[in-house]
Amino acid sequence: MPALDLGPHPDTHLDADLAAERAHLATSRAALGRMRERAESLFATGDQVAGDAYAAETLGRTLARRVAELADDPTTPLFFGRLDFGDTTGGSTTDSAPADDGAEASGDHDGRRYHVGRRHVTDERGEPLVLDWRAPVSRSFYRASARDPQGVAVRRRFGFSNGVLTSFEDERLDRGEELGTTSRILTAEIERPRVGPMRDIVATIQPEQDELVRADLADSICVQGAPGTGKTAVGLHRAAYLLYLHRERLRRAGVLIVGPNRAFLSYIAAVLPALGEVEVEQATVEELISRVEVRAVEPPTVAALKHDVRMADVLRRAVQAQIGTPTEPITVSDGSFRWRIGLEPLHRIVDETRGEGLPYSTGRERVRARVVSLLQRQAEARRAESPSDAWLRRMSRCRPVIEFLDAVWPALTPEGLVHGLLSDPARLATVADGLFSDTEQALLCWAKPARTPKATRWTAADALLIDEAAGLLERSSGFGHVVVDEAQDLSPMQCRAIARRSEHGSVTLLGDLAQGTAPWAARDWRESLVHLGKPDAVVVPLTVGFRVPAAVVAFANLLLPALAVDVPPAESLRHDGGLDVRTVTDLTAATVAEVRAALAHDGSVGVIAADDAVDGLRAALADAGVATATADDVAAAERVTVVPATLVKGLEYDHVVVVEPAAIVAAEPRGLHRLYVVLTRAVSRLAVLHQEPLPAPLSNGSVPTGPATAEG
Ligand SMILES: Nc1ncnc2c1ncn2[C@@H]1O[C@H](COP(=O)(O)OP(=O)(O)OP(=O)(O)O)[C@@H](O)[C@H]1O
Numbered sequence: 001m002p003a004l005d006l007g008p009h010p011d012t013h014l015d016a017d018l019a020a021e022r023a024h025l026a027t028s029r030a031a032l033g034r035m036r037e038r039a040e041s042l043f044a045t046g047d048q049v050a051g052d053a054y055a056a057e058t059l060g061r062t063l064a065r066r067v068a069e070l071a072d073d074p075t076t077p078l079f080f081g082r083l084d085f086g087d088t089t090g091g092s093t094t095d096s097a098p099a100d101d102g103a104e105a106s107g108d109h110d111g112r113r114y115h116v117g118r119r120h121v122t123d124e125r126g127e128p129l130v131l132d133w134r135a136p137v138s139r140s141f142y143r144a145s146a147r148d149p150q151g152v153a154v155r156r157r158f159g160f161s162n163g164v165l166t167s168f169e170d171e172r173l174d175r176g177e178e179l180g181t182t183s184r185i186l187t188a189e190i191e192r193p194r195v196g197p198m199r200d201i202v203a204t205i206q207p208e209q210d211e212l213v214r215a216d217l218a219d220s221i222c223v224q225g226a227p228g229t230g231k232t233a234v235g236l237h238r239a240a241y242l243l244y245l246h247r248e249r250l251r252r253a254g255v256l257i258v259g260p261n262r263a264f265l266s267y268i269a270a271v272l273p274a275l276g277e278v279e280v281e282q283a284t285v286e287e288l289i290s291r292v293e294v295r296a297v298e299p300p301t302v303a304a305l306k307h308d309v310r311m312a313d314v315l316r317r318a319v320q321a322q323i324g325t326p327t328e329p330i331t332v333s334d335g336s337f338r339w340r341i342g343l344e345p346l347h348r349i350v351d352e353t354r355g356e357g358l359p360y361s362t363g364r365e366r367v368r369a370r371v372v373s374l375l376q377r378q379a380e381a382r383r384a385e386s387p388s389d390a391w392l393r394r395m396s397r398c399r400p401v402i403e404f405l406d407a408v409w410p411a412l413t414p415e416g417l418v419h420g421l422l423s424d425p426a427r428l429a430t431v432a433d434g435l436f437s438d439t440e441q442a443l444l445c446w447a448k449p450a451r452t453p454k455a456t457r458w459t460a461a462d463a464l465l466i467d468e469a470a471g472l473l474e475r476s477s478g479f480g481h482v483v484v485d486e487a488q489d490l491s492p493m494q495c496r497a498i499a500r501r502s503e504h505g506s507v508t509l510l511g512d513l514a515q516g517t518a519p520w521a522a523r524d525w526r527e528s529l530v531h532l533g534k535p536d537a538v539v540v541p542l543t544v545g546f547r548v549p550a551a552v553v554a555f556a557n558l559l560l561p562a563l564a565v566d567v568p569p570a571e572s573l574r575h576d577g578g579l580d581v582r583t584v585t586d587l588t589a590a591t592v593a594e595v596r597a598a599l600a601h602d603g604s605v606g607v608i609a610a611d612d613a614v615d616g617l618r619a620a621l622a623d624a625g626v627a628t629a630t631a632d633d634v635a636a637a638e639r640v641t642v643v644p645a646t647l648v649k650g651l652e653y654d655h656v657v658v659v660e661p662a663a664i665v666a667a668e669p670r671g672l673h674r675l676y677v678v679l680t681r682a683v684s685r686l687a688v689l690h691q692e693p694l695p696a697p698l699s700n701g702s703v704p705t706g707p708a709t710a711e712g
Contacts, residue, residue, distance in 0.1 A: 017168070018165065018167075018168065021082075021158065021165055021168065022165050024079075024115060024129070025077070025078060025079070025165055027123070027129060028078050028079065028115070028117075028121045028129040028130050029078060031121050031122065031123050031124075031129055032078060032121045034124070035121065035122070036071070073163075073274065074163045075162050075163045076118070076160075076163060076274065077117070077158060077160040077163060077165065077203075078117045078118065078121060078130055079115040079116055079117030079118075079130045079158070080116065080117060080157065080158050080160070080202070080203035081115070081116040081117075081141045081155065081156060081157050081158065081203065082113065082114065082115050082116065082154075082155070082156035082158075082168075083109075083113070083114045083116060083137070083138075083140055083141055083144075083152050083154075083155060083156075084112075084113045084152070084153050084154040084155075084156070085109040085110055085111060085112045085113070085114075085151050085152055085153060086110070086111075086149075086151060086152070086153035086174050087110050087111035087153075109137060109151060110151070114128070114131045114137060114138070115129065115130045115131065116130070116131050116133055116138045116141045117130040117131070117132070117133065118130075118132070118133065118200075118202060118274070118275060118276065119132050119275075119276045120132045120135070132244065133202050134240065134241045134244040134245065139210070139214065140152050140155075141155065142205050142206075142207060142210035143207050143210055143211075144173055145173070145178055145207070146171075146173050146176045146177065146178040149173040149174060152173050152174075153172070153173065153174040154170055154171065154172055154173065154174070155170070155171045155173060156168050156169070156170050156171075157169045157171075157183060157185045157186075157203070157204075158185070158203075159184075159185050159188065167185070169183060169184060169185050181206075181544070181573055183204075185203075185204070186204045187573075189201070189203065189204050190204075190546050190547075190573060190574060191574065191576060191684075193601075193602035193603030193604075193654050193683075193684070194603050194604050194652060194653065194654050194683050195603060195604055195639070196604075196634055196635065197266070197267055197268070197269065197270045197271075197634040197635075198232070198233075198267050198268050198270065198271055199270075199271065199274070200233075200236070200237070200271050200274050200275055201230065201233045201237070202237065202275065205233075205237060206230075206544065208542065208544070209230055209233070209234050209237075209542070212234045212238060212508075212540060212542075213234055213237045213238045213241050214238075214241055215238070217242050217245070217246050217250075217480075217481065217506060218506055219506060219537075219538075220506045220507045220508070220509070220529075220532075220534040220536075220537035221507075221508055221509070221537055221538055221539075221540060222487075222508075222509040222510075222511075222525050222528075222529060222537050222538065222539045222540070223235075223508070223509065223510045223511070223539075223540050223541075223542055224511065224512065224513065224525060224539055224540070224541050224542070224567060224568070225510070225511075225512055225541065225542030225543070225570075226512060226514070226542070226543060226545060226553075226567065226568075226569070226570030226680075227512060227515065227545065227547065227548055227553075227556070227570070227676075227677070227680035227681075228545045228546055228547025228548045228570075228572075228652070228680060229542035229543060229544060229545050229546065229570055230542060230544075230546055231485070231510040231511070231512070231542060232268060232485055232510065232650060233271075234508075234510070234542070235257070235483040235485055235508050235510045236257070236268060236271045236272055236275075236483070237275070238483065238508050239255050239257060239272060239277065239280055239481065239483050239508075240272055240275040240276075240277045242255065242480075242481050243255060243277050243280070246480070249480060250480040250481060251279065252480075253478070253479055253480030253481075253504075253505060254281060254479045254480060255280045255281070255479060255480060255481045255482075255483070256280070256281045256282075256283065256288075256479040256481075256482045256483070256501065256502075257272075257280060257281070257282040257283075257482075257483045257485070258282075258283060258284065258285060258288070258482065258483065258484045258485065258498060259282065259283075259284060259485045259486065259650065260284065260485070260486040260489060260649050260650060261284055261647060261649075262284065262632050263630075263631035263632040263643075263647050263651065264485070264486070264649065264650040264651065265282045265283070265284065266632050266633075266634050267631075267634050267650065267651055268282070268485075268650075269282060269634075270634075281479075285490065285494050285497060285498070286460060286463070288467075288497060288498075288501065289463050289464055289466070289467035289497050290463065291414065291415070291463065291466050291467060291470065292415060292456075292458045292462070292463055292466055293458065294458055294459060294460050294462075294463055295457040295458060296457040296458065296459050297459060297460075298459045298461065300519060300669075301443060302443050302444065302461070303459065303460070303461045303519075304519050304520060305436070305440055305443060305444055306444070306459075306461035306462065306464065306465055306493070307461060307464065307491035307492065307493050307494070307519075307520045308491075308492065308493070308520075309492035309493060309496070309531060310435045310436060311465060311468065311493060312468055312492075312493065312496060313435055314421070314428075314431050314432050314435055314436070315417070315418075315421075315465065315468050315469050315472060316472060317431035317432075318417060318420075318421050318427075318431045319360050319412070319417065319469070319472045319473070320354075321430065321431055322360070322409070322410055322412060323350065323354055323363075323408065323409055324407055324408040324409070325347070325350070325408065326343055326346035326347055326350060326404065326407070326408050327343075327407070328343070328404075329341055329342045329343055329346065330346065330371065330400050330401065330404050331400060332375060332395065332398055332400045332401065334379075334391065334394070334395070337379075337382065339375050339378050339379070341371060341374050341375070345374060346371075346404070346408075349367055349370045349371060349374075350367060350408055350409070352370075353366045353367050353370070353409075359471075359472065359473055359474050359475050360409075360412060360472055360473045361411075361412070361473045361474050362474070362475065363409060364405060364409045364410075364411065367405060367408070367409050368396055368401065368405055369396075371401055371404065371405075372392055372395050372396045372401070375395050376392060376395075379391070412473055413453070413473075414466045414467070414469035414470040414473055415453035415454075415456075415466055415469075416453050417469045417473075418453075418462060418465045418466050418469055419449070419450075419452070419453040419456055422444060422445055422446050422449065422462075423445070423446055423449030423450075424445075424449075425441065425442070425445045428441055428444060428445055429441060432444070461493075464491075464493050464494065464497060465493075467497050467500075468493060468496060468497070471496075471497075471500045476500050476501065478500065478501045478502050478503045478504050478505055479501055479502055479505050480504075480505045480506075481502070481505050481506050481507070481508070482498060482501060482502040482505060482506075482507045482508075483507070483508045483510070484498060484507060484508070484509050484510065484511075485510045485511070485650065486510070486511055486515070486649055486650055487509045487510055487511035487522070487528060488511035488512055488513050488515055488516040488521050488522045488528075489511075489516055489517060489518040489521050489522075489649075490518075490520075490522065490528060491518065491520035492520070492527075492528075492531045495528055495531035495532045496531055496532075496533075498532060499531065499532045499533035499534075502532070502533070502534075503533060506534070507532060507534055507537070509525070509528065509529070509532065509534075509537070511525075512567065513525070513565040513566070513567050514560060514563050514565050514567050514673065514676055515649065515673060515676060515677045515680075516565070516670065516673055517646075517649070517668070517670045517673045517674045517677065518670075519669060519670070521670065521673070523564075523565065525539045526539075541567075541568045543568050543569070543570045543571060544570070544571060544572075544573055545570045545571065545572040545573060545574070546573055546574070547574075547652055547680075547682075547683055548572055548574065548577075548680050548681075548682060548683070549572060549574040549575070549576060549577025549578070549579070549682070549683075549684065549685075549686075550572040550574060550575050550577070551577060551578070551579045552572075552577060552579050552679065552680070552682050552686045553570060553572045553680070555579055555581070555679065555686070555698070556676055556679040556680050557569065558697050558698050559672055559675060559676045559679070559695075559697045559698065560676070561697065562672050562696075562697040563672060563673055563676060576684070577682070577683075577684050577685060577686075578684070578685040578686070579685070579686050579688075580685070580686070580687045580688070581687075581688040581690075581694070581698075582687065582688065582689055582690070583690060583691070584689050584690070584691060585691070587659055587660055587689060587690075587691050588616065588617065588620045589620075590689045591607060591617055591620070591621075591657060591659050591689060592620055592621060592624045592626065594657045594687050594689060595607060595621060595626055595640055595657060596624075596626070598640075598655040598657065598685070598687075599626075599639065599640070601654065601655060601684070601685070602654070603639075603653075603654030603655065603683070603684065604639055604640075604641065604653040604654050604655070605639055605640045605641070605653060605654065605655045605656075605657070606640075606641050606643055606648070606651070606652075606653030606655070606656045606657070606681060606682075607621075607628075607640065607641070607642045607643065607656075607657045607659065608643050608644075608645055608648050608656060608657070608658050608659065608664075608678050608681065609642070609644070609645065609658075609659040609660065609663070609664070610644075610645055610659075610660065610663040610664045610666075610667045611644035611645060611646055611667065612667070613659060613660065613663060614642055614643070614644045617642050617659065618642045621640065621642065626640055627640070628640045628641060628642045629641045630642075630643075631643045631644075631647050631648070631651060641653065645664045645667070645674055645675075645677075645678050646667075646668075646674070648677065648678060648681055649677050651681060652681050652682070652683050653681055653682065653683065654682075654683045654684045654685070655682070655684060655685045655686075655687070656678075656681050656682035656685070656686050656687070657687045657689065658678055658679060658686065658687070658688045658689070659689050660689070660690055660691060660692060661675050661678075661679075661688060661690055661694055661695055661698065662690065662692040662693065662694065662695055663692070664678055665695045671695075672695065672697065675695065
């Protein structure tokens, strides 16, 4: 049997193996320590080495990053796997190998042995002790199978506890042995109690996940995955992989992770640094588009109109409508001569520039430059010499030229454009005609507009319009790769905001149509991809669930027919766990009792309720002496978190207590989708407490009641 259970072990051969692996770990840790010391001492002396201040700063940053990358967390293993390549030439397997990342063909690794870990570790001679999981050769650790061993004779996985190597598990791929998802080490990792922030899954990435992680940088992909299938994990590991492979390019252009809210972003924030990646920007869409301060809310119907993709056309037309027709020639005097540009060339300049489709503000400068160039030509013809730069500058800023520009191509700001449009029904009507009905236009226009953009109390949706307008006025620089999580909730206009930031890069879109809770949530990934400017991206399903136990998945899936989405069903890898659905007479008292009982187990406890019930539950728990944390405080010492239903997307807790599903459903138009999200947060046990009847799709199914049905 390939799986080895190691603890105190009678088999001296296995004990010797384990001892050798522990020694290799100790050597590797010492080597990493030396690498870090070297980086630290370079960092300390960096300013004396570098030539100028700029070089010193750049070098300083690089070295500081290097030091951070080489941080060693004593509680996580430096390596988690080993690959022994078979020897087709007849020699014996040798430890380590040439520091080879490039050799793709397995033949180059004949007879070699590699430890696979979080980052490269080399000994003093530069020989690899641990290979980075992202190196080409490490791919076989994730992908080799009995059917396609890729030259690997033995794949070894290590079990660790607090950074100490405790066991290993071998698969003799050369003998057709393969554990797949029955691996004990994988099972232990999936079933481990959760505490604190999200962790990396680098040791146990599954083959279908690895394919997504290692997709080409040029490939935009969309992952449709049921709850807990590892979408977030895949997106983060893909970011780390791409940074490794395209370090310089992506460091310049940047990698961006977009998540639904701050609680989620703080939950995932530690994953990339743990993988040695300390320079990835993480933001919500709202943070990305924060040109103006949001100081007001508006009715959902109005917000929905502003999130509608028709607004993009309205704004485009509004910008176009600013471009006028020249009505008078330009006459300029430079003190010595008078110059004149007639209407005909001015028409030509404006038409040509309009035809070039440049961002509006660039267009204005182009018109200016062309006007000045005509003046220059006249001056050259008359004086037989080129005018000076100062003369050209003066001409470009002289009053007749500015007046001409202001008449035919006026300067615009994004805020000014949107303010002008929403405060003037007649102006809106000219550009919204045929796109929005009269009623819709009336909804869009402000009843009492502020006098200036500055005085306007903008809403979140206005900020989105301003961002769209900014994209029409100026060219923005984008990221090299953008990972968008919970993407099903993006509106078309939000997709466009992200498209502007990934125009020359690629995107990884992660989401689940069944979890769409925004009023504008996607119903078809193809549409989102069009708005994101990546219409050709492939949509790949993930269907193996790593979080939610099978019994809980089955319960949550009772909701699926009512959600009106076409998504492939998921299969749970977890057959442990418990589900307890209970009618109670006193919700608060039952919640407190449930939390107390949950605290007898290891791991985190999440109490999830309709937003307006949260404060009451927190107070009741506090009165009962149970300290609670908030969802955005991932470092909290408290094991119990009370989370409003609207903030729980993407998060998970070992033991989840859902309080009054009917209230969660009633709180918002897509309340059933919200409930589906809420019910799929449990890693080990789910308790559903209700006083009101369960929402119809749940009460119609055969719901297990009473105490836990399949307690693991
Ligand atoms: N290959 C794996 N090995 C071990 N654990 C995994 C693996 N893939 C995912 N997990 C774990 O499963 C849990 C769910 O993963 P993740 O949050 O990435 O799923 P998701 O699809 O984004 O979920 P949701 O739809 O709820 O947002 C996490 O605890 C993650 O660490």
